[in-house]
Amino acid sequence: MSSRINTCSIEVYPFSFEEFMDYYNYKDSYEAYNEYRKIGGMAGAYVYKDDESKANYLNDVFETLVIRDIVKKYKIRNTPLLEKITDYLMDNISNK
Numbered sequence: 001m002s003s004r005i006n007t008c009s010i011e012v013y014p015f016s017f018e019e020f021m022d023y024y025n026y027k028d029s030y031e032a033y034n035e036y037r038k039i040g041g042m043a044g045a046y047v048y049k050d051d052e053s054k055a056n057y058l059n060d061v062f063e064t065l066v067i068r069d070i071v072k073k074y075k076i077r078n079t080p081l082l083e084k085i086t087d088y089l090m091d092n093i094s095n096k
């Protein structure tokens with residue numbers, strides 16, 4: 001006897017800046033951008049009210065999607081090096 005598992009995929013995309021402004025009813029784009037820059041468009045972050053909880057959520061997403069999934073997919077053994085590389089890239093993403 002075999003069992004089948006039916007799955008359904010739901011794709012969730014981050015908010016665009018415009019959607020972010022609409023969701024939070026921002027009128028001042030500079031104020032909105034300062035907040036958007038901190039938490040981005042990640043939909044789950046909006047559930048949390050304080051900055052620490054939002055940061056913890058975003059860190060968990062990063063750890064799950066970037067670190068764990070990439071390590072598993074590419075069979076990376078040196079995860080501390082991967083973490084250092086991603087930290088460096090994230091810190092220097094806008095440097096020219």
